[in-house]
Amino acid sequence: MASLVENWAKNVAQEMQAYSRMVGAAMRAVVTPPRYSHDIVEQFDAIGVASMTVVLLTGFFTGAVLALQTGNTLDRFGARPVVGQLVSASMIKELGPVLTGLMLTGRVGSGIAAELGSMMVTDQINALRALGTDPIRKLVVPRMLAGIFMTPILTVISDFVGVVGGWMVARFQLQVASGVYWSSIIRGIYMQDVWMGLIKPFALGFIIVSVACHVGLRTTGGTQGVGKATTNAVVAGSVAVIAVDFVITRLLFWLMY
């Protein structure tokens, strides 16, 4: 039993060490040449633009169902007109960043882990190194930059369509006037809420992509290993999104409220 715990602790320490080294190397690579600018542009498109559909759909239906569920509850207190405030506060502060993060973990994290994992097991990463290319600069940095800067943009879009989804349910299902819905949003949202909703996605984007790159670059064991790496990237990424969200929320509450 003791040796099992020891082995587990050793593995965790090794993974953390490898992860930190990868992140450290990526940070250094961001500020020093050479840079692969066309890969960066490509990844902004692959991670950001290509994730638009899933983020739009998730955001819209989350906002809509939030209005639907809370409308009836608010009715009991005669507070149906503030449904807009509830939907927008929930979307902007919490659901927008977290759900976008989880969707990106599923779509982007799994893709990165599978792609880098396949490159590992087919010696393409070694081939890159043998040709004089640093895989961190070529593969990790563009993905990390795209994750960090596209996640906030996708989150803002998700927030907006979520609020629109809530408005559609409020207007056509709950019979709340449009003016009442939108004015309750404007009255109920504070600048701190907006900052919270904007700061979180930067950290979530970083964590999703860095975890996926780390898992992908540690892949061994052929196609079976690639499958495991993909699963691990999604599981570890999803848990990390929720955990990092909690930590940042706590930190921002302490700093801003």
Add this chain to the structure above:
Amino acid sequence: MARSRTDTQSAQATLSQEDHPVVIFEHVELAFDEKVVLKDISFSLLSGRTKIILGASGSGKSTILKIITGLLRADAGSITVNGQRVDRLTEQEMMAVRADLGMIFQEGALFDSLTVRENVGYKLYEELRMPIPEADARVKEVLGFVSLGEYLDRMPSELSGGQRRRVAIARAMAFKPKILLYDEATTGLDPITATTVDDEICKLRDLEEVSSIVVTHQLRDAFYVAENMAVRDPSGNVNIVRATKDKEREAEFIMLRDGLIVFEGDAEALRKSTDPYLQTFLS
């Protein structure tokens, strides 16, 4: 600082010798946890020569190539490439050494998201930042050398196994390295395609003066490379002919068994060996 000056001086001294060694292994050892992969490996590769490393699967052949390119780090011993001690270099410092090393991986390891043109010209476009027309011309030249000139815009998935290996050879030679490392370049290929790949190895060695280390467990290919040579006739055509005795002796064999060198010598010595393990391997 003093050490690097000494290294440079010794590198220049080594390179000024005729038939100078371009790769030197001295007492190299490597183990993964409890499993010992290489035990006290020493050999050298002379400029323009071929070293053929034979051995069963898992005997440590490919590991030697990965140590030369710095993809793996040895536990003990010294490795010198082009006169420079490489076993102490960082990954960043190793990039400069790799400028003169080309490696052909098992299965080719072509980048499957890039076309043949982009694969072959990868280093020229991405690392050397060569002007596009110049890089394109070199890509066409090397693809012509491996007789795949018309496959420029194909994806690796559209190529046969043999074509993939030949594209991998073209990629490795595109930036004109002086040392080429072949890791099981013919494994899994039919004899005719394997011979085509062997011919490329001979052509690069004899016409481009590339030093090479060929790792294989295919005896037929190993002896083909050792006992044949490429010559250009007066009209410029390249022919593969039987090697002269002197040329044949320039190709040296190393036999590995469980991480140990159990034989070192030329093709003739290998054929005449009475060692029971070698006899079994050769039979």
